[in-house]
Amino acid sequence: MFLWTVLLIVLMSAIAYVAGRSRAAGLVVADGPRLHSLPSYHGLLVAAGAMLGGLALAILSALVLGTQSVVTPAAAVIGAAIAAVPLYSRSAADFRARNAFERVVLVVLVACSAVAVLTTIGIVFSVLFETMIFFRSVSPIEFLFGSHWSPTGTPASFGLIPLLVGTLLITVIAIAVAGPLGLLSAIYMAEYASPRLRNVLKPVLEILAGIPTVVLGFFAALTVAPLIRRTGEAIGLDVASESALAAGLVMGMMIVPLISSLSDDIINAVPQSLRDGSYAMGATKSETIKRVVLPAALPGIVSAFMLAISRAVGETMIVVMAAGLAANLSINPLDAVTTITVQIATLLVGDQEFDSPKTLSAFALGFVLFFFTLALNYIALRIVQKYREQYD
Amino acid sequence: MTEVRDELVKKRYASERRFRFYGAAALALTALFLAILLVDIVARGLPAFTEKTVALDVKVDPAEIDPAQLAGGNYDKLVKDAFRAEFPQVTGRAERKALGALLSTGGGDALRQMVVADPALIGKTVSVPVLLGADAGIYLQGMLTDLTTVAGKATLNIARLEGEEGYVLSGDTSGESAEQQLGLTAGQVVRFKGGALRVTGMQNGYVRAEAILPPELPVITLPAGQWDSLTFSVPESNRRISDAQAVWLEDLKSEGRIQTSFAWRFFESGDSREPELAGIRGALVGSLLTVAVALALALPLGIAAAVYLEEFAPKNKLTDLIEVNINNLAAVPSIIFGLLGLAVFLNFFGLPRSAPVVGGLVLALLVLPTIIIASRAALKAVPPSITEAALGVGASKQQAVFQHVLPLALPGIMTGTILGLARAFGETAPLLMIGMIAFIADIPQGFTSAATVLPVQVFLWSDLPEIAFKSKTAAAIMVLLVVLFALNAVAIYLRKRFDRRW
Amino acid sequence: MNAHVPHQTLVTPEKPRALASGQFKVTARDVDVYYGEKQAIKKLSIDIPDRAVSAFIGPSGCGKSTFLRCINRMNDTIPTCKVTGLIDVDKHDIYDPKIDVVQLRAKVGMVFQKPNPFPKSIFENVAYGPRIHGLAAGKTELDEIVEKSLRKAGLWEEVKDRLAQPGTGLSGGQQQRLCIARAIAVNPEVILMDEPCSALDPIATARIEELIDELRQNYCIVIVTHSMQQAARVSQLTAFFHLGTLVEYGDTDEMFTAPQEKRTQDYITGRFG
Known part of the structure; x- marks a missing residue:
């Protein structure tokens, strides 16, 4: 039925276009008044009417009678006709079909822009709604400050703290890896590398940035984690097979391109005049970078780190595959810890019952994750914006 | 004064070089990580693009195939029977099962396709490549265990013990112990035409062994070069292919019956519980x-x-x-x-x-x-x-x-x-x-x-x-x-x- | 329609000679233009005759380009720009909400400071306007319009064999003449030129100036220029702008020989600007 409806709407619109266009063309008479709009605009207007009218009535019928109803295609045809006929009969030499059509187009454009906003509203409401239901059975205090997480245990307990600590532990490891590597890479690329070298290095970072996280997770779980475990055993350390270190290291490598490309932009935005001032006093390149460029770029670099933290906190696949499920409250990087995203993914994979606290707790975790990353992103983007204005 | 300044300049340049090195090192490390990642993935993934088949002559028995429903015939049985026929000495129930397990559960598919395409093949004997199971496949790719094969350098006498399980192995009757003459240690597998034994230990200057594939004759004498010893780096209990299965596969391999081909199946089929049949x-x-x-x-x-x-x-x-x-x-x-x-x-x-x-x-x-x-x-x-x-x-x-x-x-x-x-x-x-x-x-x-x-x-x-x-x-x-x-x-x-x- | 004050010569007591032949094509009364808070034009009134070249001169930032862009409402594209007062073209208020700005711009064409041909073929550049306005019934008619426009712009002989080549491949002077041909192709009555020669070399400039002189037989031309020599060479009337006001407007020859206003004289003789 869906296909038929679409086909019929397209067909009706095509008919409307041809009809509207030829009627307008027929209005042209020698020495008569000139058409205000090209005939094709008359056609487009009638066609737009047919399409929107058809869509509107088809959607209405689908909502009332269900998507499989035979009425839907019929409703599409009727809707198209109802909307198109008055527009068709309105065409006259001085009818401003172009202006009318352009208004329709503008409304469509505005509607498309609204989708992004609707997405945000959808996220906020879906997460908020389920979280509210969750808080009916588990108190927010217990959720936010509880130190035990065991959604499937009896009795189930929903304490966020171990997840938060696990998330932060892995994030700290990741940033400890990605921060220096990314920043130093960016400095080298922006200040030292020859254009030819840059042409080689940039794709390396772009490739790394483009590798799906599921691939990095596989690498972390199958190659990095055993390596760390074996190394640890060799020097007499007790390493969990799903250690936070393995997940954190690989996540750090994932974030290197993000920090380096953001920092690269920021360092390049520092005006040459500042550098020249430093060189003119006999400073070496590294002194100029350390004393002049980096302090000037600091706000931007801070925001790059914030975006990186947000990315690390929200990253799912690497931790699902390489970090554990056990909610240990530990800050030892060699222990297995779990994260917010791991728990969301585990709780929601498979069949869910929307009335159990287990499923709903995933939404509460999503709520925490969403607002945490949103706050980080928002502040970071504001800093970047401020920073750009400063040097524009 | 100038000397002090020179010192300082030297220091500053050293710091400059250090800083530059850090940057280059950071990039090199990142590139190295990417390289290791890609090499690791490719090294792991390449074997999956090939598959191992064994060439079998299969008699397409009309009894197993309903001409009206060509695709519904029991091709797996035909293929398995043909495979077992290759090892007539294997008679035990458990052994026959282990032998059959070497073939993929989709081993009959190739034959089915051939017969469906050409029903005239029913009743004839056709040569068909039969897909091996995943474990057999990765064993042959050397991913389960390392294997060292040494040709026997001395005469080997095998005698079945009377009254108890097992065999004793000895070399010729010179003064040296059998262990030294034969170069055998516990856990090794002795393979020869018509059987295979696993060395269990030493006793009274003889080598004790148990049967993997029991030979038919109670006493056998094999000159040097007619037998060889196989050493697996991973013990039998830790791998999914038993010693007996390994010996069968090694036999097939040395006969040149195992073929390696590009696994088009990987691109042509959907997911499966059987690794060798699973595709993307x-x-x-x-x-x-x-x-x-x-x-x-x-x-x-x-x-x-x-x-x-x-x-x-x-x-x-x-x-x-x-x-x-x-x-x-x-x-x-x-x-x-x-x-x-x-x-x-x-x-x-x-x-x-x-x-x-x-x-x-x-x-x-x-x-x-x-x-x-x-x-x-x-x-x-x-x-x-x-x-x-x-x-x-x-x-x-x-x-x-x-x-x-x-x-x-x-x-x-x-x-x-x-x-x-x-x-x-x-x-x-x-x-x-x-x-x-x-x-x-x-x-x-x-x-x-x-x-x-x-x-x-x-x-x-x-x-x-x-x-x-x-x-x-x-x-x-x-x-x-x-x-x-x-x-x-x-x-x-x-x-x-x-x-x-x- | 709006009631009109009877036309009067502004600033100059005597009517410029050029006015005797034509009617006023563009008239403005008490025009104020704001960019946000900043006022760019203050209480400007002017009458611009048909079939003559009027030059707007004045120091940078005096509002001459701003006013020029008001005449075909190109300022509409700047969101903060606000225009009050009355601007008529052929006695129609162009800021009347009922006016279709698209049709206005077809009637009042514009040539810009930097040649800005579309990155399309020479033919497509000229044919674009006639197409969107539905001026040609068929391919042959469109070909005729393109040829006629290119001829009028003095470019036909140079490009007739390569109409399919991109307009951006022409020299700067040719590009500007292509832009003029593009403007002519929609049958405008007024052509606004915003420093059309400022990006061109002297030879190309001379060629454009010749063209402007030819075009004045059929069009009302308003040109903004930085060069007083150019104003003297091509225009019949000159308007001197300073700090957002119209200081003086009149016969070009008179303006350059005997300006009424001290400020005009100072500018023309190079005391400031």
Whole structure:
């Protein structure tokens, strides 16, 4: 039925276009008044009417009678006709079909822009709604400050703290890896590398940035984690097979391109005049970078780190595959810890019952994750914006 | 005074060199990580692109095949019987079972295809390549255990013990102990024509052994070169191929019966519980359907939104809000989009679980901000003089935008879209939420049939315990990366080809 | 329609000689233009005759380009720009909400400071306007319009064999003449030129100036220029702008020999500017 409806709407619109266009063309008479709009605009207007009218009535019928109803295609045809006929009969030499059509187009454009906003509203409401239901059975205090997480245990307990600590532990490891590597890479690329070298290095970072996280997770779980475990055993350390270190290291490598490309932009935005001032006093390149460029770029670099933290906190696949499920409250990087995203993914994979606290707790975790990353992103983007204005 | 200054300058230059080295080292480390990652994946994945078959002469017994239903015949039995016929000395129930287990459960497929294509083969004996099972396959690829084969350098006497289980092995009757003459130690396997024994230990200057494949004769004498000893680096209890199975496979290998061929099956079949039969076609089709939906939705929406925001939107609080919103949305963790899909599309609208159409919807929302941001940048790069020129001859603003600015911005928009597409293609987490993680063996038939996608297939396989699936996982990753690199290459090409300096 | 004050010569007591032949094509009364808070034009009134070249001169930032862009409402594209007062073209208020700005711009064409051909073929550049306005019934008619416009712009002989090549491949002077041909192709009555020669070399400039002189037989031409020599060479009337006001407007010869206003004289003799 869906296909038929679409086909019929397209067909009706095509008919409307041809009809509207030829009627307008027929209005042209020698020495008569000139058409205000090209005939094709008359056609487009009638066609737009047919399409929107058809869509509107088809959607209405689908909502009332269900998507499989035979009425839907019929409703599409009727809707198209109802909307198109008055527009068709309105065409006259001085009818401003172009202006009318352009208004329709503008409304469509505005509607498309609204989708992004609707997405945000959808996220906020879906997460908020389920979280509210969750808080009916588990108190927010217990959720936010509880130190035990065991959604499937009896009795189930929903304490966020171990997840938060696990998330932060892995994030700290990741940033400890990605921060220096990314920043130093960016400095080298922006200040030292020859254009030819840059042409080689940039794709390396772009490739790394483009590798799906599921691939990095596989690498972390199958190659990095055993390596760390074996190394640890060799020097007499007790390493969990799903250690936070393995997940954190690989996540750090994932974030290197993000920090380096953001920092690269920021360092390049520092005006040459500042550098020249430093060189003119006999400073070496590294002194100029350390004393002049980096302090000037600091706000931007801070925001790059914030975006990186947000990315690390929200990253799912690497931790699902390489970090554990056990909610240990530990800050030892060699222990297995779990994260917010791991728990969301585990709780929601498979069949869910929307009335159990287990499923709903995933939404509460999503709520925490969403607002945490949103706050980080928002502040970071504001800093970047401020920073750009400063040097524009 | 000058000396002190020279000292200082030296120090400063040293620090300069150090700093520069740190930068280079950081980049080198990153590149090294990428190289190790890629090499590791390729090394793991390459074996999955080949498959091992054994060439068998199979008599197509009319009793097992109903001519009216050619495809329904019991080809597996025919193939297994033919395989067992190769080892007539294997008679025990457990041994016969172990022998049969070397073949894939899909071992009869090739024969079925041949017979269905040519029913005249019924009743004849045909030579057909039969697929080996996953464990046999990876054993032959050397991934289960290392094997050292040493040809026997002395005469070997084998005698079955009377009254108790086992055999004694001895060399010739010279003074040296049998152990030294034969060079055998416990755990080694002695293979010869018609049987195989496992060395269990030493006793009274003799070598004690137990039967793996019991020889028919109670006493055998084998001259040097007629037997050999096999040493496995992994003990039998720790591997999925027993010593007996290993010996059969080694026999087949030394007869040149094992063939290695390119595993087209990997690209032609869907998921399976059996590693050697599992392929990525289902996931690949699922990915294509899902990404097609995402593209069909996100591209027009993204361009329209970008055109509005860049060219028509009045500067006010509302458009500022939309802009901030889009920038933030681009950085929201992808798993959150999965929650949205679950709560809104599945729970609220009741759309089907595991369907590409829902996956596409979620991915469309996920890449929409990326496409809008890239499109706006491309539109902004078109100089305003173009718009002015069009307006100057009396084009309306919309005519100027849609007839001049948008076509000029299109290569840039396409570049951004392809990069967004690549992201959608590699995305996993949100699709787990909406049920695209189920085991689905069939190739998805449409936008609403249950499906999985390539990255999720990678995730599913990586979780399975069989070694063969690890290799499959890496191979699926290779395909995924090839697709992504191809998409990126197209984007780079577009950027280079249509790069316009205004 | 709006009631009109009877036309009077502004600033100069005597009617410029050029006015005797034509009617006023463009008239403005008490025009104020704001960019946000900043006022760019203050209480400007002017009558511009048909079939003559009027030159706007004055120091940078004096509002001459701003006013020029008001005449075909190109300022609409700047969101913060606000225009009050009355501007008529052929006695129709062009800021009347009922006016279709698209049709206005077809009637009042514009040539810009920097040549801005579309990155399309020469033919497409000229044919674009006639197409969107539906001026040609068929291919042959369109060909005729393109040829006629290119001939009028003095470019036909140079490009007739390569109409399919991109307009951006022409030299700067040729590009500007292509833009003029593009403007002519939609049958405008007024052509606004915003420093059309400022990006061109002297030879190309001379060629454009010749063209402007030919075009004045059929069009009302308003040209903004930085060069007083150019104003003297091509225009019949000159308007001197300073700090957002119209200081003096009158016969070009008179303006350059005997300006009424001290400020005009100072500018022309190079005391400031």
